[in-house]
Amino acid sequence: MDDWENNDFIQRLDFSSCGEEGEDRSINEEDTLSSSPIKHCDFQKWNSPLPATPHRKLSEIFLSRTKSWVSPTLKSSPGVSRTHGNAETPLHITWKKLQLCDTPHTPKSLLSKTAFPSPGAKVPPKGFRHLRFTPGADLDDSTQASLVNINPFTPESYRQMLFLPNGKRKAREIKLVHLAQSFCEKAEVQRKDSAVRPADRCPLKDSNMVSRYQKEFLELERIGVGEFGSVYKCIKRLDGCVYAIKRSKRPLAGSSDEQLALREVYAHAVLGHHPHVVRYYSAWAEDDHMIIQNEHCNGGSLQDVLLENAKRGQYFPEAKLKEILLQVSMGLKYIHNSGLVHLDIKPSNIFICHKLVVEGQAGQEESDSDDEFSSGVMYKIGDLGHVTSIANPQVEEGDRRFLANEILQEQYFHLPKADIFALALTIALAAGAGPLPHNGAMWHHIRKGNIPSIPQKLPNGFIELLKLMIHPDPMERPSATALTKHPILRPSLGKAVQLQKQLNVEKCKTAMLERELKAARLAQTLMKDQPLGNANLQESETSPKKNNKRLVGGKNCRSFSFTVG
Numbered sequence: 001m002d003d004w005e006n007n008d009f010i011q012r013l014d015f016s017s018c019g020e021e022g023e024d025r026s027i028n029e030e031d032t033l034s035s036s037p038i039k040h041c042d043f044q045k046w047n048s049p050l051p052a053t054p055h056r057k058l059s060e061i062f063l064s065r066t067k068s069w070v071s072p073t074l075k076s077s078p079g080v081s082r083t084h085g086n087a088e089t090p091l092h093i094t095w096k097k098l099q100l101c102d103t104p105h106t107p108k109s110l111l112s113k114t115a116f117p118s119p120g121a122k123v124p125p126k127g128f129r130h131l132r133f134t135p136g137a138d139l140d141d142s143t144q145a146s147l148v149n150i151n152p153f154t155p156e157s158y159r160q161m162l163f164l165p166n167g168k169r170k171a172r173e174i175k176l177v178h179l180a181q182s183f184c185e186k187a188e189v190q191r192k193d194s195a196v197r198p199a200d201r202c203p204l205k206d207s208n209m210v211s212r213y214q215k216e217f218l219e220l221e222r223i224g225v226g227e228f229g230s231v232y233k234c235i236k237r238l239d240g241c242v243y244a245i246k247r248s249k250r251p252l253a254g255s256s257d258e259q260l261a262l263r264e265v266y267a268h269a270v271l272g273h274h275p276h277v278v279r280y281y282s283a284w285a286e287d288d289h290m291i292i293q294n295e296h297c298n299g300g301s302l303q304d305v306l307l308e309n310a311k312r313g314q315y316f317p318e319a320k321l322k323e324i325l326l327q328v329s330m331g332l333k334y335i336h337n338s339g340l341v342h343l344d345i346k347p348s349n350i351f352i353c354h355k356l357v358v359e360g361q362a363g364q365e366e367s368d369s370d371d372e373f374s375s376g377v378m379y380k381i382g383d384l385g386h387v388t389s390i391a392n393p394q395v396e397e398g399d400r401r402f403l404a405n406e407i408l409q410e411q412y413f414h415l416p417k418a419d420i421f422a423l424a425l426t427i428a429l430a431a432g433a434g435p436l437p438h439n440g441a442m443w444h445h446i447r448k449g450n451i452p453s454i455p456q457k458l459p460n461g462f463i464e465l466l467k468l469m470i471h472p473d474p475m476e477r478p479s480a481t482a483l484t485k486h487p488i489l490r491p492s493l494g495k496a497v498q499l500q501k502q503l504n505v506e507k508c509k510t511a512m513l514e515r516e517l518k519a520a521r522l523a524q525t526l527m528k529d530q531p532l533g534n535a536n537l538q539e540s541e542t543s544p545k546k547n548n549k550r551l552v553g554g555k556n557c558r559s560f561s562f563t564v565g
C-alpha cells in the first residue's frame with residue numbers, strides 16, 4: 001500500500017514517518033455545481049491558524065535560480081547519457097535525471113552538487129569552489145553538462161548564461177560557451193535516443209532511502225485530488241510554515257504524466273514570483289513520483305468555494321466577480337507577457353488566499369506592499385501542468401468545458417485568447433451559471449459567443465465584456481492587458497486618466513506662460529543695454545502711449561491659444 005495514503009495523522013516533529021491525510025474535501029468537478037435557491041453571498045473565511053508561507057528561503061532561491069541539476073547517481077549508470085521519455089515529447093524530458101533529488105539533501109549539500117568543473121582545472125575557479133561536485137570530477141565537462149534538464153521555457157541566451165559563473169571571466173567565457181553549446185547538442189541527442197532505448201532506464205532504487213517528503217514535512221491533511229495528483233497540506237519541519245505539496249498519482253517515468261509534471265515545474269521555475277500566480281518553492285522526485293512544493297492557499301480553490309455556494313444557493317455578487325476577473329487577468333497578463341499560456345484556466349485552478357490578520361497589527365495603517373484589493377482576498381492562478389510557450393506551442397488540451405473552439409481545431413495563432421475564453425466561462429460559473437457542457441449543441445452555442453444563462457442581474461456592460469471574451473474570433477477578444485485596464489473593472493483608472501489629461505493641459509499652459517515671461521524679461525534687459533537705451537527710455541517715459549504700443553506689439557507676435565485638450 002502506498003505510504004502516502006496510510007500514514008498516521010498526528011506526527012511528531014522528530015523526523016519520524018509522516019502522517020495520514022484526512023478525508024478528501026475537494027470534489028474536482030465544476031459540474032457538481034447545482035442551481036439551487038439563490039441569494040448573494042460574501043466570502044467564507046478559511047483562515048489557517050498556521051503561519052503563512054514565508055518569503056523565499058535560501059534553499060528555494062537556490063533551486064529555482066540554478067534550474068540545472070547534476071545527478072551523482074547517473075555517473076555509473078549505463079544509461080548515463082540517455083533519457084527515457086518519448087522522443088516526440090515537446091519537452092526535453094529527462095525524468096531519470098531528477099532522481100538526484102531522491103536523496104534528502106539540505107540546501108548546502110545540494111549546493112555541493114551543482115557545479116560544472118572546468119576541464120583540466122586542478123584548482124576550482126573562485127566562483128566554483130564551493131559548488132564543485134566531487135563525485136563527478138572524473139567526468140568531462142560535456143558529460144556533466146548533459147546531466148541536466150533543459151527548461152524549454154527559458155531563452156537560449158539564458159541557458160548559455162548558466163555556464164558563465166559571474167560573467168567576468170573573459171578567458172574562460174569562450175570555453176564555457178562551447179560547453180553550453182555542447183550541452184545543448186548532447187541534450188538533443190539524448191532526446192532522440194530516448195525513444196529507442198527505453199530498456200536502459202535505471203530501476204528506481206530509492207525504496208530504502210529516507211523519503212525527503214517524510215523527513216522534511218509533516219503532513220496535515222489531503223486538501224485536494226486532481227486528474228494529475230493529490231495535494232497535501234504540510235508543515236515544513238524546518239521553518240514551521242505551511243505548504244501545499246502536490247504528488248503525482250501515477251508513476252511517472254516514461255508516461256505522459258511525466259511531461260505534464262515537468263512542464264509544471266519548468267513553468268513555475270520560469271514564472272518566478274507574481275502575486276496572482278501560485279508561488280513555487282521546490283520540486284523533486286521520489287519513488288518515481290513528482291513532488292512539487294507550492295505556496296499553500298488558505299482559501300482553497302475557487303471551485304471549492306463555488307461548491308459551497310451552490311450548496312447554500314448562493315453566488316458571487318457583481319463586485320466580487322469583477323474583482324476575481326481583474327485579479328486573474330493580472331496573473332494572465334504576467335504569464336502571457338512571459339511568453340507563456342496557461343491553457344487550463346477554470347475554477348479548480350484558481351486559488352484563494354485570505355490575508356491573515358497579524359496579532360497587534362489590527363487597525364494599523366496598511367503596509368506599502370498592500371495592493372488595491374481592500375477585501376484582503378487574493379486570487380492566484382495555479383496548476384501549471386498545461387502551460388506552453390506562445391512562440392513554440394506544444395498544446396495539451398485542458399478541460400473541454402472551458403476549451404475555445406480554435407484550440408479544438410488545432411489553430412494556435414492566438415493562444416493567449418484561449419485563456420481569456422476560459423476565464424469568461426469561469427466568471428460565468430462564479431456568477432451562478434449552471435454546469436458547462438462537455439460537448440453537444442450547447443457547447444457549440446457557447447462557442448458562437450453566447451454566455452450561459454446567469455441567474456442574477458448584472459449590468460449590460462459587464463455581460464457584454466464577458467461576451468466579448470468568448471467571441472468566436474479570438475482576435476476580437478480583449479487581451480489580458482486590456483482587461484487589467486478596462487473601465488468596467490477599473491473605473492478609478494479611467495478617472496485617473498482623465499485627471500492626468502487635465503493636468504497635462506495645465507502644465508502646457510504654465511510652460512507657455514513661463515516662456516513668455518522669460519522673453520519679456522529678456523526684451524527688457526536688452527533695452528537697458530542698448531546705447532540709445534537711455535534716450536529711448538527717456539522718450540518712452542515721456543510718451544507712455546508709444547511705449548505701450550511697442551511692448552504690446554511685441555507681445556502680439558507671440559499670441560497663444562489655450563485650446564489644447
Ligand SMILES: Nc1ncnc2c1ncn2[C@@H]1O[C@H](COP(=O)(O)OP(=O)(O)OP(=O)(O)O)[C@@H](O)[C@H]1O
Nearest residue numbers: 026224226227228229231244295296297301348383
Ligand atoms: N496551492 C494550493 N493551496 C491550496 N489548495 C490546493 C493547492 N494546490 C492544489 N490544491 C487543491 O488540490 C486540488 C487539485 O490541485 P491541482 O489542480 O493542482 O491538481 P491537478 O491534479 O492538476 O488537478 P486537475 O488536473 O483536475 O486540475 C485543487 O482543486 C485544490 O483543491
Ligand SMILES: [Mg+2]
Nearest residue numbers: 226348349383
Ligand atoms: Mg487542477
